[in-house]
Amino acid sequence: MSAEAALKDTLEADMLAIGAAAREAAAVLATASADTKRTALCAAAVALRANLPSILAANRQDMAAARDRNLTPALLDRLELTEARVEAMAAGVEEIAAQADPVGRVLSSEKRPNGLTIERVAVPLGVVGIVYESRPNVTADAGALCLKAGNAAILRGGSESFHSSGAILESLHAGLRAAGLPEACLQRPPSRDRAAVGHLLRMHDSVDVIVPRGGRGLIERVMREATVPVLAHLDGNCHTYLHAAADPAKAQAIAVNAKMRRTGICGATETLLVDGSVADRLLPPILEALAEQGCELRGDAAVQVLDGRVVPASATDWDTEFLAPILAIKTVEGLETAIDHINRHGSHHTDAIVTEDLEAAEAFLSRIDSAIVMHNASTQYADGGEFGMGAEIGISTGRLHARGPVGAAELTTYKYRVRGQGQVRP
Amino acid sequence: MSAEAALKDTLEADMLAIGAAAREAAAVLATASADTKRTALCAAAVALRANLPSILAANRQDMAAARDRNLTPALLDRLELTEARVEAMAAGVEEIAAQADPVGRVLSSEKRPNGLTIERVAVPLGVVGIVYESRPNVTADAGALCLKAGNAAILRGGSESFHSSGAILESLHAGLRAAGLPEACLQRPPSRDRAAVGHLLRMHDSVDVIVPRGGRGLIERVMREATVPVLAHLDGNCHTYLHAAADPAKAQAIAVNAKMRRTGICGATETLLVDGSVADRLLPPILEALAEQGCELRGDAAVQVLDGRVVPASATDWDTEFLAPILAIKTVEGLETAIDHINRHGSHHTDAIVTEDLEAAEAFLSRIDSAIVMHNASTQYADGGEFGMGAEIGISTGRLHARGPVGAAELTTYKYRVRGQGQVRP
Numbered sequence: 017m018s019a020e021a022a023l024k025d026t027l028e029a030d031m032l033a034i035g036a037a038a039r040e041a042a043a044v045l046a047t048a049s050a051d052t053k054r055t056a057l058c059a060a061a062v063a064l065r066a067n068l069p070s071i072l073a074a075n076r077q078d079m080a081a082a083r084d085r086n087l088t089p090a091l092l093d094r095l096e097l098t099e100a101r102v103e104a105m106a107a108g109v110e111e112i113a114a115q116a117d118p119v120g121r122v123l124s125s126e127k128r129p130n131g132l133t134i135e136r137v138a139v140p141l142g143v144v145g146i147v148y149e150s151r152p153n154v155t156a157d158a159g160a161l162c163l164k165a166g167n168a169a170i171l172r173g174g175s176e177s178f179h180s181s182g183a184i185l186e187s188l189h190a191g192l193r194a195a196g197l198p199e200a201c202l203q204r205p206p207s208r209d210r211a212a213v214g215h216l217l218r219m220h221d222s223v224d225v226i227v228p229r230g231g232r233g234l235i236e237r238v239m240r241e242a243t244v245p246v247l248a249h250l251d252g253n254c255h256t257y258l259h260a261a262a263d264p265a266k267a268q269a270i271a272v273n274a275k276m277r278r279t280g281i282c283g284a285t286e287t288l289l290v291d292g293s294v295a296d297r298l299l300p301p302i303l304e305a306l307a308e309q310g311c312e313l314r315g316d317a318a319v320q321v322l323d324g325r326v327v328p329a330s331a332t333d334w335d336t337e338f339l340a341p342i343l344a345i346k347t348v349e350g351l352e353t354a355i356d357h358i359n360r361h362g363s364h365h366t367d368a369i370v371t372e373d374l375e376a377a378e379a380f381l382s383r384i385d386s387a388i389v390m391h392n393a394s395t396q397y398a399d400g401g402e403f404g405m406g407a408e409i410g411i412s413t414g415r416l417h418a419r420g421p422v423g424a425a426e427l428t429t430y431k432y433r434v435r436g437q438g439q440v441r442p
Numbered sequence: 443m444s445a446e447a448a449l450k451d452t453l454e455a456d457m458l459a460i461g462a463a464a465r466e467a468a469a470v471l472a473t474a475s476a477d478t479k480r481t482a483l484c485a486a487a488v489a490l491r492a493n494l495p496s497i498l499a500a501n502r503q504d505m506a507a508a509r510d511r512n513l514t515p516a517l518l519d520r521l522e523l524t525e526a527r528v529e530a531m532a533a534g535v536e537e538i539a540a541q542a543d544p545v546g547r548v549l550s551s552e553k554r555p556n557g558l559t560i561e562r563v564a565v566p567l568g569v570v571g572i573v574y575e576s577r578p579n580v581t582a583d584a585g586a587l588c589l590k591a592g593n594a595a596i597l598r599g600g601s602e603s604f605h606s607s608g609a610i611l612e613s614l615h616a617g618l619r620a621a622g623l624p625e626a627c628l629q630r631p632p633s634r635d636r637a638a639v640g641h642l643l644r645m646h647d648s649v650d651v652i653v654p655r656g657g658r659g660l661i662e663r664v665m666r667e668a669t670v671p672v673l674a675h676l677d678g679n680c681h682t683y684l685h686a687a688a689d690p691a692k693a694q695a696i697a698v699n700a701k702m703r704r705t706g707i708c709g710a711t712e713t714l715l716v717d718g719s720v721a722d723r724l725l726p727p728i729l730e731a732l733a734e735q736g737c738e739l740r741g742d743a744a745v746q747v748l749d750g751r752v753v754p755a756s757a758t759d760w761d762t763e764f765l766a767p768i769l770a771i772k773t774v775e776g777l778e779t780a781i782d783h784i785n786r787h788g789s790h791h792t793d794a795i796v797t798e799d800l801e802a803a804e805a806f807l808s809r810i811d812s813a814i815v816m817h818n819a820s821t822q823y824a825d826g827g828e829f830g831m832g833a834e835i836g837i838s839t840g841r842l843h844a845r846g847p848v849g850a851a852e853l854t855t856y857k858y859r860v861r862g863q864g865q866v867r868p
Binding site: 021024043046047060082110120126128132139141142225245247263265266268269272274276324334344359374377382384385386387388389390391393394396403404414415416418419429430431432434436437438439440441 | 469472474552558560565567649653671673682689691692695696698699700703742785795803807808809811812813814815816817818819821822823828829830840841842845846855856857858859860861862863864865866867
């Protein structure tokens with residue numbers, strides 16, 4: 017056997033051992049009390065603060081290597097940890113600790129005519145594999161959320177954040193120890209070797225679901241290679257539609273906020289649709305406000321005549337998640353055309369209508385096939401925190417299991433508990 | 443291009459066209475009223491009865507071909523339709539029609555501090571692909587259940603049932619027409635070519651979920667080949683555990699019923715576990731009753747000494763779904779060993795404890811990692827009908843989306859409806 021093949025086999029064996037340990041830890045976690053999990057999370061937050069010097073030192077090691085490799089400023093910014101960022105991580109873990117326990121909720125309960133009581137009860141999913149980029153804070157966020165939901169997690173962050181993530185994981189382990197839980201509840205691959213991801217995506221005996229967090233390239237790779245089920249967050253090509261009966265003030269406030277509040281988040285609006293009959297009345301002040309805030313405007317012919325700063329939109333613009341201060345703007349004939357455009361070009365993430373016509377609003381909410389549909393609100397509200405979930409691990413654009421924000425409750429499944437008095441089936 | 447390659451390409455193009463038509467039909471169905479769907483189902487039941495002669499004629503064609511191909515008596519029995527079986531199909535469709543509409547249920551509703559109202563509402567999954575064996579009744583059952591949940595379905599039954607399934611599908615189409623719904627709500631591949639299954643399993647642009655129904659071979663093929671998410675029903679290696687504090691009368695009634703009521707269903711018990719301390723008291727009358735009913739008994743050494751008819755169990759028996767009058771019987775040290783055995787050897791389907799010790803019962807219900815856990819009841823109750831769901835499309839042994847019986851409600855997903863008054867995110 018070549019040295020390389022031997023290394024490869026070692027990695028695979030290591031990953032399988034990690035999977036087996038995660039499965040055993042998950043069995044312990046599944047029956048851990050709410051208090052035990054809360055203790056672990058609070059102790060982890062304490063450890064994150066106490067370990068600040070070693071976390072920052074580990075991060076400096078990662079940052080130096082990343083600078084040597086000429087990572088872009090955006091990637092360096094994601095990778096960098098500061099005292100404030102570590103404090104934010106600790107506070108986030110405490111916030112998750114304070115949430116209600118999602119495990120053990122009785123989702124339904126029924127007494128059958130034969131006397132059997134049948135309950136549907138929330139239980140953990142089991143073992144969750146998290147695959148993410150070099151954002152060390154995800155180690156704390158995702159790890160804490162999995163723990164809250166009673167799941168063991170295998171955390172595979174980007175290789176550039178290897179030392180930072182390791183230091184953060186040590187604090188989480190301190191929390192687990194303080195609560196008497198096995199450290200194997202939260203693990204990571206033994207090395208930064210990218211082949212670990214390939215193994216993780218196929219460990220269906222020990223991993224119940226993969227949650228990828230990151231850009232389109234990462235998520236598409238995961239969806240292509242995984243034989244384990246994937247809860248994926250794909251594009252957020254979100255729309256705001258200004259209906260003929262839109263209130264002009266609401267239209268302007270919502271359109272500008274939906275695009276410009278933060279342009280890099282998945283709930284940012286990428287295409288603005290406007291009913292042609294009201295475009296010349298509604299659009300000019302909106303275009304003015306957007307341009308003033310530095311937004312590039314790409315419109316169809318009817319929009320271009322309204323403002324000289326509007327450049328022609330290309331056919332691909334309607335299908336693009338810009339994640340940047342760029343807005344595609346299209347006039348439509350009315351509600352039907354708008355719904356058709358969104359269902360065809362959107363990514364089934366979040367889409368909003370602005371109108372005072374309640375019938376039009378209800379038709380939009382009912383017929384737009386997206387995880388989140390909104391009436392008279394900014395698409396930037398597409399966020400687990402804003403939905404009252406506390407932290408989220410992402411926003412699912414798939415249809416199975418979880419749709420929209422994925423918080424701790426969405427990281428559970430259920431079982432049926434049937435209680436009888438000796439019933440046998442006739 | 444060779445003639446064969448051209449045929450292959452034609453099939454693929456046909457399947458993609460079917461997928462696209464299903465996607466369009468699903469959009470219509472998603473907003474169809476409960477009444478419209480009920481009308482379609484009731485009219486389909488009427489058509490099934492009216493078309494009895496043509497359905498039986500089509501079935502005779504399939505039966506003749508199957509006899510020529512020397513299918514086993516069991517397979518011929520599954521394939522055969524009689525007047526009574528067609529009537530049962532029609533009655534089943536009417537029962538589904540009478541159920542409450544699972545679409546549009548408000549699963550949760552919350553008013554946020556900022557005034558936004560956020561509702562989680564049940565919506566159809568979209569397009570469901572059903573892959574099943576040569577049981578023509580599945581065409582009616584599964585088609586009706588998908589329709590009830592507002593899903594378009596592509597129904598791919600076993601090739602031996604091609605004519606029978608076609609005749610049944612014509613009745614379902616008559617129902618759709620009567621309700622003004624597109625026939626493309628329920629479709630099937632254009633020919634019995636098995637390659638159609640391969641295409642269906644990869645049509646992730648137009649199919650949202652695959653539900654396989656059939657034996658292990660079929661389901662394993664589907665899970666291996668599908669890139670579309672699968673709701674799978676794998677083995678039912680179910681256990682009944684007689685705890686030291688079991689009531690002897692309940693123990694006997696439940697053990698015999700759980701094994702022998704029907705041995706071919708997935709909820710049948712395959713392994714009986716008994717606490718060693720009570721085996722010599724509890725087991726003899728149970729072994730006697732089972733043997734009298736023709737059950738083959740395979741036990742460990744301690745069980746063999748209790749009854750001469752018990753043959754030695756092999757190591758593989760603990761992992762086997764017999765689906766036959768065969769029972770594996772094992773003595774265990776106590777609750778811990780029983781839980782460990784079931785979680786290790788079971789298939790996470792349905793497992794029961796018989797005991798009068800409530801603490802032991804709760805520990806069992808909590809720690810057994812199965813879709814259905816029972817106390818003092820027969821595992822044969824593992825059935826959507828017995829759970830009050832009406833019809834079921836199968837029992838999911840996976841953990842994501844649906845666990846246990848899959849009825850119409852489990853064939854839906856949800857979306858978030860957010861209603862505001864002009865809110866923008868700070």
